[in-house]
Amino acid sequence: MKKLGVELTALGHGSCELSVPFDVTLTQQHGFFHAGVAATLADNAAGYAGYSVMPEGSTVLTTEFKINLLAPARGEAMRACAEVIKPGRTLVIVRSDVYCRAGGKETHVATALVTTMCLLDRGDAKARS
Numbered sequence: 001m002k003k004l005g006v007e008l009t010a011l012g013h014g015s016c017e018l019s020v021p022f023d024v025t026l027t028q029q030h031g032f033f034h035a036g037v038a039a040t041l042a043d044n045a046a047g048y049a050g051y052s053v054m055p056e057g058s059t060v061l062t063t064e065f066k067i068n069l070l071a072p073a074r075g076e077a078m079r080a081c082a083e084v085i086k087p088g089r090t091l092v093i094v095r096s097d098v099y100c101r102a103g104g105k106e107t108h109v110a111t112a113l114v115t116t117m118c119l120l121d122r123g124d125a126k127a128r129s
Helices: 037-049
Strands: 007-012 016-023 060-067 077-086 089-100 105-119
Touching: 007 105, 037 060, 037 077, 037 105, 060 077
Parallel strands: none
Antiparallel strands: 007 016, 016 077, 060 105, 077 089, 089 105
């Protein structure tokens, strides 16, 4: 996420918001944010939201997600707002909405439905350099 310049802007019990500023290296051939960036932002926000309702000592993995692209993703920044819609012991279902801000106006550009899985008694792997 560091490579993309993603910032954690809000985190609560069952919710998370991430944002990324526009960068030409994150665009597709028409100059819009690439759909892969929207999907990455949506998935990661959902992962943190799901993780926030899991027990201490657990970790999280995404097991499935579906994303609908609703509008071209253009603007100065993109943000994903994720909210748990069904917490379970093993599976947590999360909705993640993605918006782009351009000229003070936000456009809803994507919606994802994400299934995360709680793994008990497992630590996260350390990032390799």
